[in-house]
Amino acid sequence: MSTFVIILIVIAAVVVVLGAAALALRARGTRGTKGLKRRFGPEYERALARHDGDAEAAERELAQRVERHGGLRERPLEATEVERFEARWTEAQEHFVDAPKEAVGEADRLLAELARARGFPDGAQYEEQLSALSVHHADHVQGYRHVHRVAHAPEGRPDTEEMREAMIEGRALFEDLMHVPDKRHAARS
Numbered sequence: 001m002s003t004f005v006i007i008l009i010v011i012a013a014v015v016v017v018l019g020a021a022a023l024a025l026r027a028r029g030t031r032g033t034k035g036l037k038r039r040f041g042p043e044y045e046r047a048l049a050r051h052d053g054d055a056e057a058a059e060r061e062l063a064q065r066v067e068r069h070g071g072l073r074e075r076p077l078e079a080t081e082v083e084r085f086e087a088r089w090t091e092a093q094e095h096f097v098d099a100p101k102e103a104v105g106e107a108d109r110l111l112a113e114l115a116r117a118r119g120f121p122d123g124a125q126y127e128e129q130l131s132a133l134s135v136h137h138a139d140h141v142q143g144y145r146h147v148h149r150v151a152h153a154p155e156g157r158p159d160t161e162e163m164r165e166a167m168i169e170g171r172a173l174f175e176d177l178m179h180v181p182d183k184r185h186a187a188r189s
Helices: 003-040 042-050 055-069 079-096 100-117 126-136 141-151 160-178 183-188
Strands: none
Touching: 003 042, 003 055, 042 055, 042 141, 055 126, 079 100, 079 160, 100 126, 100 141, 100 160, 126 141, 141 160
């Protein structure tokens, strides 16, 4: 066999190996995208929009969130904590009729305290707490974001309807944080 033929065979083998590696990486990246989309749901789309449609940048951000907060284990609430949080949420809802802005402010504080009680970062670090919540409660974290935005809006800015919507969205996260199923029990079912 001539040297030229050997070189052609080696080049062909390298091209085949590189092509196979590229296909494997592409397939793995697709699974990662699907996994992130499934895990983050609406948060995935939000990150994508924040990065102007740049899927790689959005996925990098979400992967960093998982790396930072994925190992967080939510602590169960004591029965007295459950009663106290439920009573405070009911009180905030009842207060909404007379003072909607104050009720939304109380809901904002309550969600931050509940998240902290479950083991998430302190609510004083809102962005960090929101980031951790997005990893574990992606379907409902938008409710916290909405409540927080409305609670901190200038006086007279959000109308009553927007405040009502924020309370409804916030309630979904509140319920999610209050009633997280025991993962060991769910695995047996």
